[in-house]
Amino acid sequence: MAEEVPAGEVAAEDNAWGQAIEEWLISAGVCEAGALANREDGAMYAAAPVAGDAGWDKVWKDDYQVTVLAEDGVTEQRADICEAATLKQVADMQNMDDRPQHGLWLAGRKYVITGREVLTATSVNAEVPVVQAANKETKTAAVIAVAGSQIVVAITNEGKGQKPPNAINAVMCFAEYLINEGY
Known part of the structure; x- marks a missing residue:
């Protein structure tokens, strides 16, 4: 029988992942928000910025x-x-024909998928699929990378001078870390 983890320990682990997202994606100013999701089902389990759960407001909305x-x-x-x-x-997605029928939705906002490429995480010799999407109304973009069993989500804000290419670099560094750690 699996041992139950006390709720406080689960919250602490999620907070640690939120801090990791903040360090890898947000602290340098290249992303406004970020999240981690399980590759298996797409369910997010950590978001940043952590303070006041601000990251969740930018990446997630219930059904x-x-x-x-x-x-x-x-x-x-x-x-x-x-x-x-x-x-x-x-x-x-294996190519652009595999896009979701109604688009990518994050935090209640529709993002139009604009590109997909496979990049190489050289330090771990792994291929990382990266998808870019944009929301013209909010002038935000999403960069999504599949890193082993994890999905990394980064949100940029054009109004803050943030550009998707810089987010791709940050996401790839985080993806390499996750793959190297066995995730």
Whole structure:
């Protein structure tokens, strides 16, 4: 039988991961927010900035419904959004044809996927799929990398001078660390 971990210990571990996200992605000013999710199901378990749970407001929203255009481009329809499911779909993408039907949704905002590439984490000799997405309304971008059993999410804000290429560099460094540590 699995041993239960006291809630305080779980919170402390999640907070430690939030601190790690802050160190790798936010402290240098290249990202506004970041998160880690399980590769298996896309569920986020840590976010940053940690103070006041500010990171969660920028990366996550519980399941909800939105109005989207049907395939005809004219008819509106309701769509159920599960952000963990769309994040998992993005992590599973082999090419741009595999994009989620209704796009990538983070914190209740739709991000249009603009590119996917596979980069090499040279220090650990591993390939890391990286997806970029943008939200024109908020002038934010998302950089998502699959690092072993983890998904790294970084959010940049154009209004703060943050650019996706700098976020990609930070995400790749964090991904290399995670892979090297066996995640």
